[in-house]
Amino acid sequence: MPRFVRYLLPLALFLSLAALLYRGLSIDPRLVPSPLVGKSAPVFSLAQLEDPAATVSSSDFTGQVSLLNVWATWCVSCRAEHRVLMQLAQSSDVPIYGLNYKDERPAAMRWLAQFGDPYRANAFDADGRVGIDWGVYGTPETFVIDKRGVIRHKYTGPLTQDIVQRELLPMLKQLQAEQG
Amino acid sequence: MIPELGHFALILALCMALVLAVVPLAGTFLRMPAWVALARPLAWGQFTFLALAFGVLVHAFLVDDFSVLYVANNGNTLLPNIYKVSAVWGAHEGSLLLWVFILSSWTVAVAVFGRNLPEEVQARVLSVMGMIAIGFLSFLLFTSNPFERVFPAPVEGGELNPLLQDFGLAIHPPMLYMGYVGMSVAFAFAIAALLGGRLDAAWARWSRPWTLVAWVFLTIGIVLGSWWAYYELGWGGWWFWDPVENASFMPWLAGTALVHSLAVTEKRGAFKRWTVLLALLAFSLSLLGTFLVRSGVLTSVHAFANDPERGLFILMFLMIVIGGSLLLYAVRAPDISRGGGFATVSRETLLLGNNVLLVLMTVLVLMGTLAPLLYDAFGWGKISVGFPWFNSMLVTFMPLMVLLMGIGPLTRWKQQEPAELVRRLRLALIISVVAGVAVALPLLGDSWSVGLAAALSLWLVATLLTGLKLRLRARGGIGSLWQDFAGRGGRSYYGMWLAHLGVAFFIVGITVVTQFDVEKDERMSPGQTIELAGYSFRFDGVQTAPGPNYKAQRGTVHVSRNGAEVALLHPEKRVYQVQRKPMTEAGIDAGFMRDIYVSLGEPLGNGDWSMRLYYKPLVRWIWFGGLLIAAGGLLAASDPRYRHLLQRQRAGARDVLPAGGHA
Numbered sequence: 077m078p079r080f081v082r083y084l085l086p087l088a089l090f091l092s093l094a095a096l097l098y099r100g101l102s103i104d105p106r107l108v109p110s111p112l113v114g115k116s117a118p119v120f121s122l123a124q125l126e127d128p129a130a131t132v133s134s135s136d137f138t139g140q141v142s143l144l145n146v147w148a149t150w151c152v153s154c155r156a157e158h159r160v161l162m163q164l165a166q167s168s169d170v171p172i173y174g175l176n177y178k179d180e181r182p183a184a185m186r187w188l189a190q191f192g193d194p195y196r197a198n199a200f201d202a203d204g205r206v207g208i209d210w211g212v213y214g215t216p217e218t219f220v221i222d223k224r225g226v227i228r229h230k231y232t233g234p235l236t237q238d239i240v241q242r243e244l245l246p247m248l249k250q251l252q253a254e255q256g
Numbered sequence: 257m258i259p260e261l262g263h264f265a266l267i268l269a270l271c272m273a274l275v276l277a278v279v280p281l282a283g284t285f286l287r288m289p290a291w292v293a294l295a296r297p298l299a300w301g302q303f304t305f306l307a308l309a310f311g312v313l314v315h316a317f318l319v320d321d322f323s324v325l326y327v328a329n330n331g332n333t334l335l336p337n338i339y340k341v342s343a344v345w346g347a348h349e350g351s352l353l354l355w356v357f358i359l360s361s362w363t364v365a366v367a368v369f370g371r372n373l374p375e376e377v378q379a380r381v382l383s384v385m386g387m388i389a390i391g392f393l394s395f396l397l398f399t400s401n402p403f404e405r406v407f408p409a410p411v412e413g414g415e416l417n418p419l420l421q422d423f424g425l426a427i428h429p430p431m432l433y434m435g436y437v438g439m440s441v442a443f444a445f446a447i448a449a450l451l452g453g454r455l456d457a458a459w460a461r462w463s464r465p466w467t468l469v470a471w472v473f474l475t476i477g478i479v480l481g482s483w484w485a486y487y488e489l490g491w492g493g494w495w496f497w498d499p500v501e502n503a504s505f506m507p508w509l510a511g512t513a514l515v516h517s518l519a520v521t522e523k524r525g526a527f528k529r530w531t532v533l534l535a536l537l538a539f540s541l542s543l544l545g546t547f548l549v550r551s552g553v554l555t556s557v558h559a560f561a562n563d564p565e566r567g568l569f570i571l572m573f574l575m576i577v578i579g580g581s582l583l584l585y586a587v588r589a590p591d592i593s594r595g596g597g598f599a600t601v602s603r604e605t606l607l608l609g610n611n612v613l614l615v616l617m618t619v620l621v622l623m624g625t626l627a628p629l630l631y632d633a634f635g636w637g638k639i640s641v642g643f644p645w646f647n648s649m650l651v652t653f654m655p656l657m658v659l660l661m662g663i664g665p666l667t668r669w670k671q672q673e674p675a676e677l678v679r680r681l682r683l684a685l686i687i688s689v690v691a692g693v694a695v696a697l698p699l700l701g702d703s704w705s706v707g708l709a710a711a712l713s714l715w716l717v718a719t720l721l722t723g724l725k726l727r728l729r730a731r732g733g734i735g736s737l738w739q740d741f742a743g744r745g746g747r748s749y750y751g752m753w754l755a756h757l758g759v760a761f762f763i764v765g766i767t768v769v770t771q772f773d774v775e776k777d778e779r780m781s782p783g784q785t786i787e788l789a790g791y792s793f794r795f796d797g798v799q800t801a802p803g804p805n806y807k808a809q810r811g812t813v814h815v816s817r818n819g820a821e822v823a824l825l826h827p828e829k830r831v832y833q834v835q836r837k838p839m840t841e842a843g844i845d846a847g848f849m850r851d852i853y854v855s856l857g858e859p860l861g862n863g864d865w866s867m868r869l870y871y872k873p874l875v876r877w878i879w880f881g882g883l884l885i886a887a888g889g890l891l892a893a894s895d896p897r898y899r900h901l902l903q904r905q906r907a908g909a910r911d912v913l914p915a916g917g918h919a
Binding site for chain 1: 529533536540547567568571574575578579582583585586587589590626629630777829857858859860866868
């Protein structure tokens with residue numbers, strides 16, 4: 077190897093890194109990588125938000141296609157997303173489960189009373205432990221879970237009417253057509 | 257009018273930076289003493305205008321001038337004054353302003369304390385720093401102007417993110433930035449040396465104290481961040497391998513390698529190319545950290561402002577600064593002379609091992625941080641590299657590293673007789689192995705990892721004591737300790753000593769707290785008592801307590817041991833009025849040997865609360881170790897020999913300093 081090639085090595089390494097970073101800029105940063113896509117939903121069992129005596133657990137997801145939406149009352153974009161969820165709940169028969177994340181029970185109950193309740197049931201994850209298992213980066217996040225209880229997709233950031241119409245609903249339809 | 261003054265000051269600072277970047281540098285090559293002499297006044301001018309701009313923004317926050325968009329987004333009339341000031345760097349625009357302000361402060365520091373440098377060298381260093389300032393000032397002015405107005409001005413501001421309303425976090429970013437930006441000094445020295453074609457022991461000696469001080473700030477910044485995460489996030493963790501944390505850890509690792517490599521170059525004239533490359537790497541990683549945090553390329557829990565368009569600007573800037581400097585390196589490196597040779601068993605070899613390990617860890621952290629991006633870019637799917645991967649990496653390399661750390665200081669430069677080295681290390685080896693095995697046995701610790709930690713930290717302490725004994729014996733016994741400390745090279749040695757001792761504390765702290773902490777999640781009714789790790793926790797209910805800009809639920813917990821009260825703790829849950837974000841404030845009874853940590857969970861009705869109780873043995877040793885490391889660095893940087901550079905330089909090397917001379 078000629079001498080000067082060796083000294084160009086650091087530059088070459090940096091340029092490939094820069095190319096990667098440039099590529100990174102054009103990838104939607106909101107599509108957060110989740111190691112969980114394609115895996116079974118992490119097992120949990122939490123008290124229900126509406127009724128502390130009842131539980132919501134990961135076994136609720138099997139048998140039908142469902143959504144798990146991570147939300148909190150302190151999260152401003154969840155408020156924007158809430159309307160979309162309400163419409164989704166009315167227009168689709170796919171149950172939406174909520175994971176009420178690092179929140180306070182009275183506030184969350186008030187929220188549901190005030191803005192409407194699109195959820196089949198809400199798991200109350202006060203300390204965010206279950207959120208850690210699910211790899212929650214921030215609220216809101218929405219997981220798409222198939223009939224076998226496997227996570228098939230994850231949305232980070234608020235769902236919009238556009239995403240729901242163009243991506244989510246077709247995906248749900250397709251998943252519902254799969255064998256259980 | 258005042259905010260426009262700030263804006264104007266920024267523009268003037270950019271003009272100063274433009275002249276600073278070109279004129280003195282050109283002067284050193286064209287032999288124009290008058291141009292060279294401009295460097296210092298320009299550094300001062302740039303600093304003055306940036307100080308003015310920074311002061312204007314602070315003022316805007318203090319007087320709640322919500323006609324400034326940035327203040328309207330991040331300020332609030334109810335904020336206590338200290339957080340009005342820290343809100344200045346609470347989001348993107350202001351933190352960038354802080355960044356350039358600190359850069360100009362370092363530049364002025366070089367102008368003032370670098371008077372003992374040859375004038376050409378100082379001028380070139382200042383010019384390079386001016387170039388960096390151009391990049392950041394144009395970033396600030398063209399994409400992120402903090403003085404932008406909003407009309408009509410809102411009546412009340414959006415408030416600083418409650419997570420950031422905390423003393424630890426008020427001072428954490430400035431410390432970290434002092435470290436990041438401080439690495440630009442080492443970078444500028446390296447570029448100046450490459451430009452001048454003169455890379456030698458003198459260059460290493462000049463940049464060494466600057467690098468040490470920057471590295472100390474970086475260390476303190478990281479320690480503060482970790483401590484903050486511990487008490488503020490409410491689950492007792494202290495490091496999360498979050499991309500933003502990694503962004504500060506990578507330059508630290510590279511900086512640590514640089515500090516050690518500079519020692520070799522200064523003392524033995526060896527590793528020159530490597531050292532220069534490390535100096536470029538350390539600052540490049542600081543810039544990369546800025547890119548990662550600011551661009552939104554990676555998702556992070558505390559990426560509080562990001563925007564792909566800004567990312568593109570920083571990426572272009574990275575291309576110019578890092579790409580340009582590496583190109584310069586590629587052109588100049590073949591001319592750099594080889595340093596003094598050394599034998600296989602020598603301190604040089606051990607420091608090389610240290611450097612290889614540190615750089616390897618840097619690369620692994622970088623890969624772990626960028627892996628999600630890499631996978632995404634190549635369409636391999638999406639992954640996120642979590643905790644376990646990073647931890648196993650650390651557990652693999654840390655023991656090797658510590659092994660070398662023990663041997664290195666006991667080894668002679670250039671050549672070491674192996675038998676003598678074995679004799680020196682024998683006692684330390686026996687002590688640490690015996691103690692490690694004993695601790696690992698079921699009777700004591702019953703844990704191989706605690707045994708390993710005990711062995712490693714005792715190995716460090718024992719080798720440090722051996723080194724001290726040998727050093728003092730050669731200087732006339734224990735009585736000469738003070739004289740040795742105060743003498744030339746003394747603080748360097750004792751700084752190393754302290755810093756390595758800090759590592760021992762750090763290892764013990766991490767291991768013990770990971771292995772032996774106890775926690776309980778319980779529902780507690782008022783008056784109820786729970787036992788944990790020999791302490792009784794009595795819960796006395798929760799009251800509402802108003803704060804300046806939040807409402808708090810304040811719990812009372814009496815902690816006692818064998819009937820004697822140990823501590824009265826008040827864990828809180830706060831809801832900030834503007835952002836409605838609940839925040840936990842843990843109640844902590846801190847101690848050198850253990851922390852007792854209580855945080856409030858959720859109200860469960862009837863005055864019952866879910867509570868989280870922790871007993872964390874030796875957790876403070878982690879930060880104490882970090883602070884010892886920082887103190888050691890500071891001590892080493894204050895060594896008197898760095899203050900007498902010029903005399904020696906004048907006596908020795910004056911004639912080999914023609915401007916632009918190729919060595």
